[in-house]
Amino acid sequence: MKIALAQLNYHIGNFESNTAKIIDHIQQAKQNGADLVVFAELCVSGYPARDFLEFDEFIGLCDESAKKIAEVCTDVACIIGLPTFNHKDEGKDLSNSAYFIENGAVKAVVNKALLPNYDVFDEYRYFEPSTDFNCIEFKGKKIALTICEDLWNTIENPLYVTRPMDSLIHQEPDIMINIAASPFSYNHDEERIAILSDNASRYKLPLLYVNQVGAQTELIFDGGSLVFDNTGKLIDELPYFEENLAYYTFNDDSTLSFDHTSTLKTERPSDIEQIHQGILLGIRDYFYKSGFKQAILGLSGGIDSAVVCALAAEALGPENVMAVLLPSRFSSDHSLKDAEDLVRNLGCKSETIAIKNITESIETALHPQFHNLPFNIAEENIQSRTRAVLLMAMCNKFGYILLNTSNKSEAAVGYGTLYGDMCGGISVIGDVYKTQVFELARHINRDREIIPVNSIIKPPSAELRPGQKDTDSLPEYDILDKILAEYIENRCSSAEIIKMGYDEHTVRRVIRLINLAEHKRYQTPPILRVSPKAFGMGRRMPIVGKYLS
């Protein structure tokens, strides 16, 4: 039996494009002699379709797409994922389903049983978990078909009380197929391989795993579909961050063989390399899927905007990136020069708009209210917000999307101006800690100096008052980022973090800053998620809550 794995990039609710892409790959696979083509979880609708799922029309359109797909399934079978109506009286209205389509008709329906409802996942919001499990017979073989999380109920810390494969195994399947929509984070590939390998060895079955690829706003799907033998050994791994169609022969002796040269990695790529690739896909798909081409950003001469500018130029082409230098009376000469060097290195477009006259006119207008109160955060923020007004005016006039350049460390402690530098259509490095931004800059520079070395080595500064440095207000980033990770990623309390050896005053201050900045983060753009715990839909905190650890 020849099985094709189709690792594709879908677009939420774009039924025309998703259906055409699925049909095209079925026809391609059929021409290449495949008996079965396997697509990813919820490929018909795109994932996550979120509350579009609450529209009956949306589910109806998924059904229509499935009918069109079934029509081309002659002499070839396929597995597709889509939301379907749950026809039982009790329970949620929908199921997260897989259709096994053969001879132009749906031959079997499998519904997902384990519904992730943590971090970025909300599946129990929509779907009723399945409670009955049946293998699918196809060409004399029994397939145990499951959907993503169905294989993720780990032995050590089981999140669910059931395990679909424990039922299916009694029907003596010959092979496992799992279709998934499993989002990227820099450590997720290793976890995925470990858990799936564990399934293959536990049930002594070969396993084919098909993931989505492509970004849906903040969520990046990295592909990297996987093939295991019945001892749990990984025998093939599809490319990451790009589409692919690969063929495997399921032999009578239960082995899987293939003709193509395997891209199986001997060494895992570094976190920073993965983050780099993930962000490029994230930027590209955000623009492509929302129908925009041109990005704009403010370039300060600092490292954050330099890294974002370089990433945007790589993702969209330098001709589609407009860098705007917005110097104030506090901008240093080296900042302007560093920004200009970067623009030259990248070959992107640039403009310079001084903000001094504008901030002066604002301060003049406010003089009757402010009298002669000392310069403070109000005047600092006026500069940052003036820049946002100019950048957004450029967006409105010329159709750019503004890229947000905040990093995760400043987003965490609220070191940014709401409606100022916290603006943007999408946050590019909002899930990348400052220390990782430095790494990313060096990685971008691995072959030649793209980001001016001066932007990397000078002490970080917002340049909103004379001689300002980030460390005037914040701990050194190598300390800060470690405390942030313990609190944000690991959910340790201040007491636990202090016990690790960090300064008590610093820990308490940092955690206080994180919690006090919830109201700011609530209003910031979606953040490309590259870590296991990003700000945004995966981290939901109260705004008026008092608990500060």
Added chain:
Amino acid sequence: MKIALAQLNYHIGNFESNTAKIIDHIQQAKQNGADLVVFAELCVSGYPARDFLEFDEFIGLCDESAKKIAEVCTDVACIIGLPTFNHKDEGKDLSNSAYFIENGAVKAVVNKALLPNYDVFDEYRYFEPSTDFNCIEFKGKKIALTICEDLWNTIENPLYVTRPMDSLIHQEPDIMINIAASPFSYNHDEERIAILSDNASRYKLPLLYVNQVGAQTELIFDGGSLVFDNTGKLIDELPYFEENLAYYTFNDDSTLSFDHTSTLKTERPSDIEQIHQGILLGIRDYFYKSGFKQAILGLSGGIDSAVVCALAAEALGPENVMAVLLPSRFSSDHSLKDAEDLVRNLGCKSETIAIKNITESIETALHPQFHNLPFNIAEENIQSRTRAVLLMAMCNKFGYILLNTSNKSEAAVGYGTLYGDMCGGISVIGDVYKTQVFELARHINRDREIIPVNSIIKPPSAELRPGQKDTDSLPEYDILDKILAEYIENRCSSAEIIKMGYDEHTVRRVIRLINLAEHKRYQTPPILRVSPKAFGMGRRMPIVGKYLS
């Protein structure tokens, strides 16, 4: 048996204050001869504590609070709600629990079985549903204690496959007690009474229902705790939008009697009256619980900002409200006058800051880029964003919180400027359609003219270009709001709405506008929720999704 119902206002994560308040009411009730005091669901932690629940320290603090509360439970028992660790190996780590405390110790633990995970609710994100059900014996009576949603699995369209009372009823309980954290919407009180009454009559048991009161950022809890006899008749209803402690005697003949004068309503208050009261509580608690006193807003002379200003003055006191008039070259004389009249009627503070010089300096700075391109949305938005810069500068200098004045109709179709009039700490009327804003204005004026009649009767205009009217860009609000409600609240497709008799072109355009504005709404402040479907945490839409209905 004398039972006290404590309908109180909690603060998420404020263990000190919540615990003190619970202990104080136990002692009060004990002095008044109560045998049992019933508090609301998750009263110890406040609700919704959201991802604070993922911190082990947070759950530990809940446990510590429960111990303190238990210490005062001598000669009086109490029921409190709190999150607890689920000690089973499999499943989620937490339970949504009720403790029955007697003689200084936890005598029984009831865990919630039906976990709402729709609209604003995310309970399956944290909690494992209970599967075993036991009545609690107390003073010779059997109490069937359930938690909120446990009684909400309706007969007509059951969302869950179990019904805890169907198990509990076999143990022959004498009375039902339900503790809840059920948020307000203008039609929720009637639904609540109907469903609970149905439970009392179906199981032929009297029912005591205790709700939380008070706002937690966007979610407003309206109290209105309820008492039913064993035929399902509502025999008492606690006040809405305020704290209360009420006593009931559970007699041997299974009747409930009470001494106080019942506030049972003969007529339901109007939607607008409920919205008015809900918003007042929402504003008050947002400021109080976040430790702020002073509000600021931009006053245009239009109806939206006038209504928000009047609500803020009523909620916080006019001395705590700063109204800023920010006229541009397009502001009409009558707008300024209407704004001034409102300030005089309310007695709030006000300042006037003209924005003309600032917008001119911005346009001058942009001249090299804009050349002589025609005036368009870019220049319109510059005005709106300039106002935001000034208002936020006032916030930063003086410690105000900016009130957002967008209504639900404009939030829906994206008729507002991101980082301009869409700014604010909290959106006051973002869940109130424009036609309802008019009703609300008339309701506020029911005794005397507070909001100048001219603000109510003149055609709505953003005044961002000469002679502009909302109807230049949008359908009339009475048509628009109906289409919006069909799509947003009822999730009808465009085809279904057109079939109702609305103009096809208008319907398609409106729905397109709604979907295209997702990226704007993503970045707007939390919106006080007064309807069954508010923008924000209860409506989660993709940003790059293509489906437009």
